[in-house]
Amino acid sequence: MQHKVLKYILDIESIIIEIESIKRRLNNDFNLFSKDIIMQRAVERDLEIIGEAVRKISELQPDIIISSSKKIIGLRNIISHAYDSIEPALIWGIIQKDIPILSVEIQDLKNT
Numbered sequence: 001m002q003h004k005v006l007k008y009i010l011d012i013e014s015i016i017i018e019i020e021s022i023k024r025r026l027n028n029d030f031n032l033f034s035k036d037i038i039m040q041r042a043v044e045r046d047l048e049i050i051g052e053a054v055r056k057i058s059e060l061q062p063d064i065i066i067s068s069s070k071k072i073i074g075l076r077n078i079i080s081h082a083y084d085s086i087e088p089a090l091i092w093g094i095i096q097k098d099i100p101i102l103s104v105e106i107q108d109l110k111n112t
Helices: 003-025 030-035 037-060 069-081 088-110
Strands: none
Touching: 003 037, 003 088, 030 037, 030 088, 037 069, 037 088, 069 088
């Protein structure tokens, strides 16, 4: 694995830890999340960073498979360019359902 690719994998890992921390801080409660614009923006930024890191990984080493890479990159583009259309429920669903899957994939990649 290329050194830069490992750096992006470690970046994703640290962002996932940050998202999990945000969920704990909010007691994993969507109602608290939906009322806290600062937490929403923090998670959106984290998802942007993940999307950019996944994009760079796919460019540098296309043989690395991240199951939802196209969706992750697409979400990054939506957050960056169509930020006014992002609903808290969409972001919450992603951090509840998709981030745990990505976390497992990143751990597998890191350990290979």
